[in-house]
Amino acid sequence: MVKYTIKQIADLAGVTSRTLRYYDQIGLLPPTELGDNGYRYYTHESLLQLQQILFFRELDVPLNEIGMIMHHPDFNLEAALLEHKARLQKQSRRLDTLIDTIERTIANLQGDRKMEEVEYFEGFDQSQYEEEVRQRWGETRQYAESRKKWASYSKQEKEAIKAEGGRITTAMVGENPDAAPDDPQVQQAIGEYFSYLNKYFYSCDIEFLRGLADMWEADPRFAVNYERIRPGGAAFVRDAVHIYCDRNE
16 A cells, blocks of 8 residues: 655645645544654545545635535545536636636727627626625625525526626726716716615615725725726725715715
């Protein structure tokens, strides 16, 4: 039986020895054998287990959940690999769509083509942030109301709502590159977005809208939605929303 030292298995997998020691510490990947000298030794089975851990990590599964899955009596390696394959293929298709969105956006910026508003957001999956939003805001009235409303829409309605949101977002960032945050057209777009939230998602007041704008600018994952339309777009929208809120308190 081939044995691997902790350094050998770390080098094979491209992880650090420290990571493997931590996996041992939490019971996720204990060594197959401990030598008299205290060295950790691993086997080919350990390689397959580590591969599983890394697949799960690629899919953003927390370590404690990985342990529960892999140590469950019904865990089946082949079935797990097929599931990883299906999920990664789905992720690959989404990434291909995002790459295409980037290429079309660049072509649009260079004047080689004209993009429809909804095209700016093709490939994005905001559902991946849902749990984080729930943890950050808790089960707020807005969060619960938004989930309930969104679930009530048909697929066609959801697509139409997304398209409308894309159009308003573009207008909020300022279709005129020389526009200022207090530009009347920008302020009109902020007002439209305020109504859009109240109509399709949840009852939103002025202070909640102000907090949203701060989050859009502070969190790069949200900021990118505005930066791709205009450099500095997230800060621009935050300032525009603050002006709107100051005027409508």
